[in-house]
Structure formats: structure tokens, C-alpha cells
Amino acid sequence: MHQTLFGDTPSEGTGLVQDAPRLAPPPRLRRPDRSQALLRPCALDDLLPPGHQVRTLWAVVERLDLSAFHAPLKARGEAPGRAATDPRLLVALWLWAATRGVGSARELARLCDEHDAFRWLCGGVRVNHHTLGDFRTGHGQALDDLFTLVLAMLMGKGLVSVRRISQDGMRVRASAGDGSFRREQKLEAALAAAAAQVEALKAQADAPANDERSARRRAARERAAADRQRRVEAALGQLPELKAVKAKHNGKRSGRPPRASLTDAEARTMKMPDGGFRPAYNVQLASDTGSRAIVGVAVSNLGTDQPQSQPMREQVERRAGAGAKVEEHLMDGGFIKLEAIHEAETDGVRVYAPPKRTTAQPDPYAAQPADTEATAAWRRRMGTVEARAVYKLRASTSETVNADLRTYRGLGRFLVRGLRKVRCAALWSALAYNLMHFGAALVG
Secondary structure, three states, X not given: OOOOOOOOOOOOOOOOOOOOOOOOOOOOOOOOOOOOOOOOXXXXXXXXXXXXXXXXXXXXXXXXXOHXXXXXXXXXXXXXXOOOOOHHHHHHHHHHHHHOOOOOHHHHHHHHHHOHHHHHHXXXXXXXXXXXXXXXXXXXXXXXXXXXXXXXXXXXXXXXXXXXXXXXXXXXXXXXXXXXXXXXXXXXXXXXXXXXXXXXXXXXXXXXXXXXXXXHHHHHHHHHHHHHHHHHHHHHHHHHHHHHHHHHOOOOOOOOOOOEEOOOOOOEEEEOOXXXXXXXXXXXXEEEXXXXXXXXXXXXXXXXXXXXXXXXXXXXXXXXXXXXXXXXXXXXXXXXXXXXXXXXXXXXXXXXXXXXXXXXXXXXXXXXXXXXXXXXXXXXXXXXXXXXXXXXXXXXXXXXXXXXXXXXXXOOEOOOOOHHHHHHHHHHHHHHHHHHHHHHHHHO
């Protein structure tokens, strides 16, 4: 009989006792070792490969005339004071930020310390979010002229034309919440409370501060109180305009008193693409159907597109320069206004927009009682196969541009407040879009 170590335990393989499971060996893992030394290039120019897009962007910016951005600078010659940050650098930073969907000055300042492409642009120059934020919205006219200059360069190379443009309105979420809207009575109460707080803080200013930190905190509270008072006053200042808009609709809108936002007085509640209503701005974009370049940018707080077609056409022709004329204007049904179509057609502009079908007039292409000879010609033209083929270019142009700006250029939501600043943000995004699509051609 086979002897075992323990007499009562059957031998291995008898089938009376299951074999013990064998443990798997531990997995082989690549673990981080942050104590190891790295050999990194010392020159900032070695951080990026030669064909990196930011190098192309910088090459384009170097070719631009930025004298309008230099005009306000006070640090000149041997005069005392700290040297100013080069506007060329700040323009390049905001353009590159727009190409990456960055719309926050604080986030951009962080990237300048942590991201190689932004560090390469800075070249060792330190920037903070105050400088970046002030520059983005502080040069509205110069930025508008820069957009026109880039458009002129693209047209000079034969890359862009304004003969046929497509226009569309894009509602972009404002930096304000639904709960920030108040009616006149509550706004007046908020103004009285804000004014009382400002006076109370002024009275405390006469008392000596315990230390420097307390003085800074007191100054910050005073600035915050004064800012709130200004915002409430701005909201009250918008009420006459809102009342006039409600009266113009002759009761078609709600009879309740108008409301204005304490956060962004110029924002308006608009119907968004998902069917909901939220505070927003109406960004109007005109694009060349051949190249899909943006040739016109406008921002309003109107919830309708109807009055926007003629001003946009005039803007595009002004930017394009003498001799350039819009011959064909594509737009969706939201822009249809018989007076505007009549004026465009009589001015030699062929309008491509779908006529509305009504219960009284089931055939939208037949002449209507209110039609002039020009608007009747527009209806007949839209009933042809050729006109419908041209109109299809509107969706493939405007919808593509809108999606690009929303997804990649930071126009998903505005992070600044007020029409002036919002327009600057829209111009930065549109300018970045054009340079990213045509920048290589401008350098070559």
C-alpha cells in the first residue's frame, strides 16, 4: 500500500479530493516613475515639430498690419513705465485659443504655462488673465478692421468671392441664467438695496484697516457693490426698449411686463435650436458658398432674423471694397420679409429663399395680392428646378460653418457679457476659422 505523509489522506490523483487551484502569476505593469531624469530640449523652438499648425498661424500673424492695436500703447521710447505685451503675441494667442475652442481668459493663461503650443507662442513672455481678457474685448474696431484685412487678402489671392453669399442666424447661449431676469418693480428694489450697500461700505472706509489684507478685502467688497449697482442700472435702462418691442407686437406676445437680466442686461430670452427658451444672442454669419469662408459677422439681441438680411449684405460689400457686389443672396425662411426682398431684387440682388405656404394661398410660387413685381418674380424663380438647386448650397455652406464655430471655435456659449464684448468674441472665432482654413495659402 502506498504510504502518504498523512496516513488518512488519499494519494494525489485518486479523485477523492479535488486538486488545489493554482494561483496565476501577478500581471506585468508599466508603472510611472516620476523621479527619473528627463533630457528635454532647452530651446522653446524645439518643443514643436516643424509642420505644426501654430507655426503657420504665427507666420500669418506676422504678415498682418496690427498698427491699430499698437495705437493705444503708452510705453514708448525712453518714457518711464513697464513695457507693454506685444499685441502680435496677444492676437496670436487668442486666435490659437479660438482654434482650440478656448473662450476663457483664465483657461488661456493656464495653457500658456502648461501647453507646449501656447508656451511656444509666448516665447518666455508671461501673461495673466487680466491682460488677456482686457485685450480680447478692448479693441473692437481694430479687430473688425483686422477681419476686413484678412478678407481682402483672401480675395486678392482669388480664394474668396462675395458674388454669392449664404446667410444664417445662430443663437448662442449668453452668460446669464434664466433666474437673473427681473421686472421693473424688483429691479427698482434691487437698485435701492445696491445703492444702500455702496453707501454703507463708503462709511466703513473712513475707519482705519487693521492690516493690508483687510484693506484689500474692503476694496474688493466696494468694487463688487459698485459693479452690482451698475448692472442693476443697466437692466433698468433696457426696460424702455423692451416695452417698445412688446408694444410693437400689438398684443401678440404676453401682456406681462418685460424683464431684464441683472447679469447681462443686453441678453434676451430666445428660442434655441432644441425648442427651449434661454438667454442668448443672435449671431449672424455670411459665407461664400464657393470657399465657405466667413465674409460677414454681426451680433444682435433680436430674436428674429427678418431685419438682418440687408444690413449683412451692406456689411459684406463694405468689407469687400469698391467694385465688389453681392449678386445672389441665399437665406432660409426666417429671413423672409417682402419689403426686404423687394429692395434686394430692385437693387439687382437675386434672393434665394423658400416662399411660405399659407392656408389661403396653397401655392407659394404663385403671385400674392401683397406682391410687387419684384417679389412676384422671386416667387416664380423659386419654383424652378435651377433655383432649388442653388438654394441647396445654403445648407451645405451655412450649416457647416455654424457647426464648425460651435464645435471647434468656442461659440457654444459666450463667456463675456454685453453686445460689444459678445461681438468681439464672435469676431475672434470667425477670424480664427478663416485663418485655420486658408492660413497656409496666405503664407505661401
